[in-house]
Amino acid sequence: MRVALFLTCLDDTVFPETGKAVVRLLERLGHEVDFPLAQTCCGQMHVNTGYQREAAPLVRRFVDVFAPYQAVVSPSGSCVGSVRHQHETVARHVGDERLATSVRELRPRVYELSEFLVDVLGVTDVGAYYPHRVTYHATCHSLRVAHLGDRPLRLLRAVRGIDLVELPQAEQCCGFGGTFAVKNADTSTAMLADKVRAVLDTGAEVLTAGDNSCLLHIGGGLRRLRSGVRTVHLAEILAGTE
Amino acid sequence: MAPTWLGLPARRGPEKFPAAARRALADSQLRRNLRKATTTIRTRRAEVVAELEDWEQLRAAGKAIKDQALASLDGYLEQFERAATAAGAQVHWARDAAEANAAVAAVARAHGAREVVKVKSMVTEEIGLNDALAADGIAAVETDLAELIVQLAGDRPSHILVPAIHKNRSEVRELFLQKIGGVDPALTDEPHRLAAAAREHLRRTFLAAKVGVSGANFAVAETGSLVVLESEGNGRMCLTLPEVLVSVVGIEKIVPTWADLEVFLQLLPRSSTAERMNPYTTVWTGVHPGDGPQEVHVVLLDNGRTRVLADEVGRQALRCIRCSACLNVCPVYERVGGHPYHSVYPGPIGAILTPQLVGVENASSLPYASSLCGACYEVCPVAIDIPEVLVHLRAEVVESKPHRTAESTAMQAMAWVFGDERRFAAAQRAARLAPLSGLVPGPLSPMTRWTSARDLPPIPAESFRAWWQRERGGAPEGGGA
Numbered sequence: 127m128r129v130a131l132f133l134t135c136l137d138d139t140v141f142p143e144t145g146k147a148v149v150r151l152l153e154r155l156g157h158e159v160d161f162p163l164a165q166t167c168c169g170q171m172h173v174n175t176g177y178q179r180e181a182a183p184l185v186r187r188f189v190d191v192f193a194p195y196q197a198v199v200s201p202s203g204s205c206v207g208s209v210r211h212q213h214e215t216v217a218r219h220v221g222d223e224r225l226a227t228s229v230r231e232l233r234p235r236v237y238e239l240s241e242f243l244v245d246v247l248g249v250t251d252v253g254a255y256y257p258h259r260v261t262y263h264a265t266c267h268s269l270r271v272a273h274l275g276d277r278p279l280r281l282l283r284a285v286r287g288i289d290l291v292e293l294p295q296a297e298q299c300c301g302f303g304g305t306f307a308v309k310n311a312d313t314s315t316a317m318l319a320d321k322v323r324a325v326l327d328t329g330a331e332v333l334t335a336g337d338n339s340c341l342l343h344i345g346g347g348l349r350r351l352r353s354g355v356r357t358v359h360l361a362e363i364l365a366g367t368e
Numbered sequence: 369m370a371p372t373w374l375g376l377p378a379r380r381g382p383e384k385f386p387a388a389a390r391r392a393l394a395d396s397q398l399r400r401n402l403r404k405a406t407t408t409i410r411t412r413r414a415e416v417v418a419e420l421e422d423w424e425q426l427r428a429a430g431k432a433i434k435d436q437a438l439a440s441l442d443g444y445l446e447q448f449e450r451a452a453t454a455a456g457a458q459v460h461w462a463r464d465a466a467e468a469n470a471a472v473a474a475v476a477r478a479h480g481a482r483e484v485v486k487v488k489s490m491v492t493e494e495i496g497l498n499d500a501l502a503a504d505g506i507a508a509v510e511t512d513l514a515e516l517i518v519q520l521a522g523d524r525p526s527h528i529l530v531p532a533i534h535k536n537r538s539e540v541r542e543l544f545l546q547k548i549g550g551v552d553p554a555l556t557d558e559p560h561r562l563a564a565a566a567r568e569h570l571r572r573t574f575l576a577a578k579v580g581v582s583g584a585n586f587a588v589a590e591t592g593s594l595v596v597l598e599s600e601g602n603g604r605m606c607l608t609l610p611e612v613l614v615s616v617v618g619i620e621k622i623v624p625t626w627a628d629l630e631v632f633l634q635l636l637p638r639s640s641t642a643e644r645m646n647p648y649t650t651v652w653t654g655v656h657p658g659d660g661p662q663e664v665h666v667v668l669l670d671n672g673r674t675r676v677l678a679d680e681v682g683r684q685a686l687r688c689i690r691c692s693a694c695l696n697v698c699p700v701y702e703r704v705g706g707h708p709y710h711s712v713y714p715g716p717i718g719a720i721l722t723p724q725l726v727g728v729e730n731a732s733s734l735p736y737a738s739s740l741c742g743a744c745y746e747v748c749p750v751a752i753d754i755p756e757v758l759v760h761l762r763a764e765v766v767e768s769k770p771h772r773t774a775e776s777t778a779m780q781a782m783a784w785v786f787g788d789e790r791r792f793a794a795a796q797r798a799a800r801l802a803p804l805s806g807l808v809p810g811p812l813s814p815m816t817r818w819t820s821a822r823d824l825p826p827i828p829a830e831s832f833r834a835w836w837q838r839e840r841g842g843a844p845e846g847g848g849a
Contacts, residue, residue, distance in 0.1 A: 133832055135786065139796050140825060142832035161836045166786040172779060174740060176762030180783035187787070212759070219763065270742035299699045303739025310737060311817035312390040316703045317739070318821065346822030 127246075128158045130195035132188075132236070134202045134338075135167035141338045144201050147365035148239060151252060152199070154365075155243075164191045169216065170208035175305045178219040185213045189228045197246065198236045201361045203268030203336045206238040211271060238268065239361055240277040240336060250280045256366040257287035260358075261330035263321070263344065264296045265337045278336050278360055285363060291328045298324075302343035318347045325355060336360045384733040388708035389700075398534050402705050405533045410696040412642035413747070419644070420634070429631045431751040434687035437589075437622045438677060444589040444622045445668060451592025455654025457664040464671050465495035468616055471667045472497060472581060473504045475614045481506065481579040484614075487596060487603040488512035489583030490528060490690055491616050491669060493712040494725075497581070508581065509573050511602035513566050520547040526706030526714060528692035529640050534705050537562060570602065580610035580661065584617045585689065586632060587666075590625045593653040594666065597636055597646045607650045613661035618669050620677075620686040632689060635749040639691035672725035681760040685721045687750040692717075694744035694754060700737060709734060716744035720757040728764045735761035789833075796831040 129152055133145045149159045168188055169181035188209070192198045200206050210233055217226035243249055262282060268274045282290050301307065301317025321344055325333050333348070335341050338359055345357035392398060417423050437444055449459045462468035476484055484501065486492065486508050498508040498519075510519040514532040518525050521543050525531030532540070541557040548569050555565055582603070584594040594615055596603050607613060623629065637646040655664050677683050695701045695715030706714030711722040711731070719738055723731040735758050744754040766776065785795045818824065830838075 135792070138832045139799065140827060142828055142830060142835055145832035146835065161833070161840070163833060163837070164789050166789055166792045169786075172783060174759055174762070175775075175779060176735075176759075176764075176766035177776075177779045177783070178759075178763045179767070180779055184783065184786055211756075215756070215759075266739070266741035266743070270746055297743075299739050299741035299743070301699070301739060303741070306736065306739045308814040308817045310386050310389060310700070310739075311820060312386065312393050313700055313703055313737075314739070315821040316393050317699050342825065343822065346818070346824060349823040349825075350821065 127197060128160060128195070129242075130192055130198045131159050131161045132165060132168075132192060132198050132200040132205070133161065134200060134205045136342070137201065137338050140342070141359065144338055144359040144361050147359065147361040148199065148201050151254075151361060151365040154367075155247060155249065155252065157247075160195070162191045162195075168205045168208050168213075170205055170212065171304055173208065173212045173216060174303075178216050181216050182220040182222065182225075185216045185229065186222075186225055188213070189225065189232055192236070193228065193232050196235065197242065198232075199239055199242045200236070201239045201336065201359060202338070203238045203265055203272040203274055204339055206236055206241075207267040207271030209233060209236050238272050238274060238336065240274055240281055241272070243281060243364075244277045251284035252281065252364050254285045254364045254366050255287050255368045256285050256363045258332050259289040259291060259328075259330045260332045260334055260363065261291050261293040261325060261328040262296065262360075263293055263300065263325075263333060263335040263340060265335050265340045266297075266299050268336045269297055274336065281360070281364060282334070285366075286368075288363070291330055293328055293333075294324045295320075296324075300340050300344050302340050304339070307343060314343075318343065322347045322351065322353070326353060331355060332363075333357045334360050334363055383710075385708050385710075385737045386733065388710065389704040389737070392704040392708050397536070397539075398705055399703065401534055401536050402702055405530065406696045406702045409530075409642055410693075410747075413639060413693060413696065416638045416642050416644055417747075420638070426631055426634055427749055427751055430635050430689075430749055431687060433623055433628045433631060434620075434689075434750055435684075437624055438620065438683060438686055441619060441622060441677065444624055445619055447589040448587055448592055448622060449668075451590065452654055452666055453592070455592050457592065457654040457666050460665060460667045462616075462667050462669045462671070465500075465669075468495050468667050468669045468671070469497055469500035471665070472614050472616065473501055473506065475612060475663075475665050476501065476506050476579050477504070479578050479612055481577075481612075483507045483509060483573070483577060484579040484581045485573055485577040485606045485610065486510050486515070487580070487582035487606045488515045488531070488598065489581075489616065490712055491583045491618050492581065493525060494618075495616065495669065495671060497616070509570075509577075511570050511574070511606055512598070513563060513600060513602070516566055516570070517543060520544070524707065525712065527695060528690050528713065528715070528717075529695075530692075534707070574602075574605045574609055577606075577610050579612045579614065580606040582607060582613065582615045584615050584621055585636065586623050586629060587617050587621045588624075588626055588629065589622050591653055593626070593651050595629065596648075596650045597633075598648045598650075599641060599643075599646055601648055604648050604650050607652065608660045610661055612663040612665075613652075614665040614667065616667045616669055618671070619673050620688075636689055636691055639689075639693040639747070639749040676721075676724045679724065682720065682724050682757055684752050685717070685724060685757060687752055688717050688721065689750060690717075691749055693747040693749065697743040697747050698738075699741060699743070700739065709737065716754045716758075717752070720752075720754055720761060723761050723765075728761055729768055732765045732768075735759075735765055793831070793833060796827075796834075800827045800829065 169184035172181035301314040341357040527533040
């Protein structure tokens with residue numbers, strides 16, 4: 127299957143290794159990956175901060191760029207969630223019914239990575255090897271917006287060599303929330319403190335998740351404390367080999 | 369001193385949410401009280417909800433019934449008025465807090481009452497009834513234990529259901545020793561001893577009161593009945609002992625039929641107190657000779673609700689049955705409590721209801737008081753998509769500002785950068801070389817608020833798209849499937 131990689135602006139700029147891992151993984155599983163260069167940002171940051179009008183051209187661009195593909199795959203439950211639940215709202219907000227229709231047509235073909243692997247490709251053992259003690263943070267949007275359920279955990283459990291430990295209160299928000307982390311920096315930090323404590327309690331050396339935005343946040347706290355725990359996107363673990 | 373609240377007469381929130389939250393976060397006693405209370409309630413709620421196999425269907429039914437009521441609210445309200453009037457109640461219509469307060473005060477005055485007993489009620493908090501009555505020389509006595517605690521402390525509720533959630537029992541003991549005349553100085557902080565002290569204090573008030581004041585959980589259009597759910601029995605006393613009863617009811621409390629209560633009497637107790645059934649449910653329909661109050665008034669209150677109803681996205685907030693499940697699961701509420709919201713309605717529901725009731729320009733920081741984690745939507749018994757409304761209200765806040773702000777300038781600049789892949793690629797290169805306004809901390813950058821507690825990763829030498837072009841020679845753009 128020919129798959130378009132929707133990488134997110136954050137991963138493209140700050141976490142290129144995640145993108146490379148998705149490419150490696152999907153190619154290893156026998157699929158062709160394209161990265162349409164015209165993609166930029168899905169507009170979620172603008173929508174969530176109140177700039178729906180500014181987000182509208184980004185939604186239009188997203189639809190134009192990805193409409194030709196049979197499947198669009200992204201290593202972000204949050205951005206996939208935004209495509210599913212916010213793009214149509216943005217189109218309506220600016221009164222563009224044609225855009226709303228295009229959004230609805232494209233939407234069912236946009237998948238979060240673990241969804242694509244488990245539901246579309248039907249694999250949970252992707253042939254990965256990762257000999258580390260790892261704990262998994264579910265992330266709010268993967269859990270409650272994209273409804274990924276335990277797909278990421280099923281994929282992780284099949285990884286050879288992994289020592290997967292459960293994160294206490296994994297369903298609790300880490301306090302990132304996009305611009306929430308700067309607009310309500312104190313409350314965000316209080317939430318982060320509890321998340322960091324939960325991560326440290328597991329004794330894991332690696333914290334993983336399906337969203338680099340949350341990992342940027344929790345990882346920023348873990349590094350500030352020189353905790354020695356590193357953050358690694360789920361795709362990079364699944365792409366790992368002996 | 370009591371915190372000020374938005375929307376109450378002559379009161380404005382003195383500070384924005386982030387600043388108020390910052391102070392609350394530093395209160396270690398408050399943090400501990402909140403963590404303990406919210407964790408306990410939300411764990412128990414999850415257990416009792418899991419007992420019902422048809423919870424999701426109940427939730428869908430609750431949503432559908434409320435939507436049906438809201439879609440034809442005018443008709444149902446008039447139906448309620450006709451039915452209640454026929455049963456002997458007197459129905460008053462109040463556009464705002466002042467009209468509602470005046471209606472209650474007029475009833476109390478007509479009976480020469482200098483004291484009224486109150487059932488715990490959110491709507492009377494919303495309209496500032498106690499202060500309005502006090503200005504008329506009428507004392508309103510709160511009879512719910514937690515409301516009494518808050519009233520004695522000169523404080524304000526910080527939770528919809530558990531108004532004194534911010535106080536622990538040793539704080540309550542000290543308060544009772546100071547404020548309740550004749551209390552046993554050997555009073556301990558055991559819950560049953562504290563409850564007994566309050567009961568003794570309230571008993572004579574109940575027996576003497578001529579006028580009772582309540583809200584209502586539901587108003588049944590078909591029968592003209594009002595319904596109050598409570599746990600302590602103080603409500604039953606207030607609703608049955610006095611000769612006169614005045615109930616202030618928000619117009620969104622309407623349910624069309626008696627049978628609809630079947631759904632809500634299951635949804636509400638499990639969502640609020642995590643009980644299968646609440647201890648006391650009181651229903652009354654007008655006046656019954658020789659049984660209960662012989663003069664019954666109902667004040668139907670708008671106070672901004674019709675404006676909320678006019679908003680296609682925001683109106684779902686009017687489905688709220690005030691269970692407070694969203695507060696108990698909210699990671700923001702759990703850490704800062706209710707007071708930073710400066711509203712009778714705190715937490716996630718308050719963050720969408722308050723700005724709509726008082727105007728977003730008067731509560732512009734509340735729609736941002738959420739990480740959009742979605743835990744609130746998941747537990748809401750009437751499926752209010754709180755994150756959706758928060759985002760909708762944020763757009764209203766942004767679009768209501770007449771001038772450009774530093775934020776709007778930055779957002780427009782970023783939208784311009786994202787508007788073209790060459791501009792985006794150029795910005796990625798620039799981010800590695802020079803301090804880019806938003807990405808690198810500086811004294812004026814919002815990123816300093818990020819780096820106060822978190823490190824930032826270095827921007828890698830090569831973006832993904834640069835790698836892709838180098839490795840794959842820039843595959844043709846937008847290629848077909």
